[in-house]
Amino acid sequence: MTNQPAVGKIKTEESRLLVFLQYFLPISFTIAMAGIIIWIISLIWLSRKLHDTPSASVGISIVAIPVFGILLWVFWYVFLGIIRNRPEDEEGA
């Protein structure tokens, strides 16, 4: 019985560490999506610099960037929806 508070504290610290690590999932995903969006924008900039029909780049980016944005939004929405609404005792059964 005297060990229970120590065990409970370890479990809480372990859970906090786990949640901290779990946030790396959406953060890594955000970095990847941001990288792709920055790449697309850089191609538009390059085509304007070279006077290389920038309209094609702009046209495609109008479709492509929102798609990646939506994927990012879905990822974060589901991740936060799950992690913020979990019960206190994560282990459950």
Place this chain on the structure above:
Amino acid sequence: MKSDPESADIEAPLLDPIVKTTKDFYVTVAILMAFIAWGAWAYLYQFRHGLGVTGLNQPVSWGFYVTNFVFFIGISHAGTLISAILRICKAEWRRPITRMAEVITVMVLAIGAGNILVDLGRPDRLLNVFWYGRYQSPLLWDATSISAYFTASTVYLWLPLIPDIAILRDKVTRWHWFYRFLAIGWQGTPKQKRALNRGITVMSIIVIPIAVSVHTVVSFVFSMTLQPMWHSTIFGPYFVVGAIFSGIAALIIAMLIIRRIYRLEHYLKPVHFHHLGTLLLVMTLVWTYFTFAEYLTGFYGSEPEEMKVFWAKFNGPYAPYFWSMVLCNFVIPIALLSYRQTAIIARTLGASISICVGMWLERFIIVVPTLANPRLPYGAGSYIPTWVEWGETAGCFALFILFYVLFTKVFPIISIWEIREGREGLEEMNARARDYLPDGMISEDLTAARRSAALRKGTAL
């Protein structure tokens, strides 16, 4: 989602591949590793000696690698279109199939894109796409759309996997921390379910136009050129139809192998093969219609450069491949799938294998004959693949199968929570079925209607 001792018994076969490892698994991995080693050796040989060790030449600068690229990207439509469309349509029979289809998509996209890396010769040239890409080129449209599709498919695979990862976290002792990490605290609370279901619904909707755009853009790599028999407006939808066609066939083969190896006959029933076989039959006819329209248009126009390629396919050096394609994609599937009252699984498997072979041949027939008979005044060329290309092709297929096998060892290949949801949602299904029928068609409704009519008239029922 409830779990009781009875459902634990029923679901045990779904967890068996993860908790138990048989000798067959190690033998399978060893065989696949041997083929992968052959492919890796072939690639290293090519890397050291250059693309000259392949059959690629001028004018045939695209061969096996581009064929494999288009083939694998085509198969990726299995996941999206089977899983996403059936989910949106609330087709209940999709439940044991969706995970298998989604895994196929993610795996083959990576391998398909890898074939382009191999085709480059010098892999560092890939960096030019990032530093100096031009959106005027369909190749860059390809890079963008495949990136979007790969990302979307990965998210679409992971979201429905979360509840199953939580089940593994709670039931399986091996890799507990790994499952606990990926489960992100899933406990199936109402708010968590709402967030997940909304995410899955959005992904189901968005992944369909992305998938259609991917294979349309892959076709643009060919149709935006002026090469004979490539410069065709029908290529976009033709490629999409071919992709769905080969995707369904690949999925059926995967289902049958998984069913046999992991003894999942109670989950993958003849009715699933019947429905997929029907889809396959429909796609056979649609593909044949597109192929007929494509070749008839070229033949009727009789442009000299187009006719060189046309006759090369019909009765020239590529005739054996062309007519084998017709046999595999039309004759055999129609013969096997038109009558499915007996041996439904065997017939569906036979048709699927035939279609996978036929669709690979179709990609080959599109890529190589046109390059061998170019529009510009080069001499006609030829293409004979070397052991390097055969090795890398074998390595690609083996790598795909290995990834798939490893996935089944780590995650459930049939969605446990969706099966539970289906079992617990029978009332909801019943209510939905009633909605589809005209009022008064259900016998209980008729009985109730007659009873209330009798009461009004004061007569007996």
